[in-house]
Amino acid sequence: MSFVEVLPQILEPFKGVKGVALEEYFTSGHRTCQGCESALVMKLMIKAAGDRTIVLGSTGCMYVANTTYYTTPWVVPWMHTQLGSSGSAALGTAAALKALMRKGKMKSEPINVIAFCGDGGGADMGLSAISATLTHRDYNCLILMYDNESYANTDIQLSGSTPYGAYTTFSPAGKVKRIMHKRWKKNTAGMLAAGHPECRYVATVCPTYAVDMMNRVRKALTLGGPTFIHSLDPCPKGWDYDPMYSHELGEMAVKCGIFPLYEVEDGKLSFYGQTKYLVEGRTKRLPVREYLNRQGRFAHFLDEDVEYFQAKVDEMWEKWLLPGVLPFTKE
Ligand SMILES: Cc1ncc(C[n+]2csc(CCOP(=O)(O)OP(=O)(O)O)c2C)c(N)n1
Ligand code: SF4
Ligand SMILES: [Mg+2]
Numbered sequence: 001m002s003f004v005e006v007l008p009q010i011l012e013p014f015k016g017v018k019g020v021a022l023e024e025y026f027t028s029g030h031r032t033c034q035g036c037e038s039a040l041v042m043k044l045m046i047k048a049a050g051d052r053t054i055v056l057g058s059t060g061c062m063y064v065a066n067t068t069y070y071t072t073p074w075v076v077p078w079m080h081t082q083l084g085s086s087g088s089a090a091l092g093t094a095a096a097l098k099a100l101m102r103k104g105k106m107k108s109e110p111i112n113v114i115a116f117c118g119d120g121g122g123a124d125m126g127l128s129a130i131s132a133t134l135t136h137r138d139y140n141c142l143i144l145m146y147d148n149e150s151y152a153n154t155d156i157q158l159s160g161s162t163p164y165g166a167y168t169t170f171s172p173a174g175k176v177k178r179i180m181h182k183r184w185k186k187n188t189a190g191m192l193a194a195g196h197p198e199c200r201y202v203a204t205v206c207p208t209y210a211v212d213m214m215n216r217v218r219k220a221l222t223l224g225g226p227t228f229i230h231s232l233d234p235c236p237k238g239w240d241y242d243p244m245y246s247h248e249l250g251e252m253a254v255k256c257g258i259f260p261l262y263e264v265e266d267g268k269l270s271f272y273g274q275t276k277y278l279v280e281g282r283t284k285r286l287p288v289r290e291y292l293n294r295q296g297r298f299a300h301f302l303d304e305d306v307e308y309f310q311a312k313v314d315e316m317w318e319k320w321l322l323p324g325v326l327p328f329t330k331e
Contacts, residue, residue, distance in 0.1 A: 008224030035243025087129030208250030240296025260324030
């Protein structure tokens with residue numbers, strides 16, 4: 001039996017908006033909400049990857065709203081997988097392609113494998129499968145976690161990625177208890193980058209910065225091996241704001257330092273975009289107050305809640321060993 005090494009595709013970065021591919025592989029026929037940034041993430045992700053790509057998606061808005069009544073916007077091969085199994089689906093598909101090519105049952109060619117999951121499916125339920133996949137250096141697959149900060153599809157339940165204090169159907173603000181959700185958001189990308197020495201690439205992205213985002217997808221696929229991308233996606237329904245402000249809220253989350261943009265390539269960390277400016281001191285972090293005020297899920301916040309939120313973000317930047325990335329503090 002001959003050994004066949006399946007090399008990844010080489011996808012050069014898009015040089016600005018004018019260099020972006022015109023082809024669409026996530027088209028009309030979906031039923032996501034108006035202003036849904038997760039739908040935009042799907043569109044950009046597959047635009048960046050191109051047509052020689054298999055997409056796998058775990059249960060959530062990006063499954064349910066994209067496969068209604070026997071219609072689908074996906075132009076590339078696509079398969080649904082169970083809510084907690086984006087990691088297993090990615091690895092299994094990459095392994096199956098490799099085996100079929102080795103046995104000569106299909107032409108040997110680089111095919112991208114991308115599995116997406118929501119924050120419920122990725123940061124919570126599917127974390128162990130993602131972790132396992134990130135230890136298998138021999139398989140080329142990207143796991144993209146689209147983070148709308150709730151279990152949105154089942155009507156906005158709290159996830160490990162929901163921000164402190166946010167109103168969800170599992171954490172409604174009441175007269176006796178104003179703040180029901182008192183845990184700080186899970187640091188998924190930092191945790192996966194720190195704990196998986198075989199993983200070649202971890203990045204955070206925000207679809208507000210579309211070209212930057214697509215180029216992180218292209219880099220992940222080009223590097224090969226198991227890779228992970230975490231995108232922050234404003235969700236008009238769960239976050240409770242007018243859909244026209246989706247992009248602006250993504251921008252504010254980055255500029256407030258709530259969601260730092262960075263990549264870790266073979267263990268080397270670099271910040272990019274607006275976050276790089278913050279790290280280099282070229283711009284100042286925006287206060288979180290306006291970001292919070294613009295969303296109905298924080299409408300019950302009093303001044304003390306905003307101050308607590310701000311203090312926690314300050315801590316991420318001023319006390320963490322790697323600002324916004326690794327939450328250890330030095331003695
Ligand atoms: C094992 C399992 N438990 C519960 C569900 C019900 N369910 C379907 S979608 C969903 C929400 C998933 O949340 P997330 O992964 O964040 O994706 P989103 O809906 O936010 O896009 C839940 C709980 C399920 N499909 N499978
Ligand atoms: S609930 Fe949020 S994530 Fe789901 S389709 Fe609507 S905007 Fe998109
Ligand atoms: Mg979600």
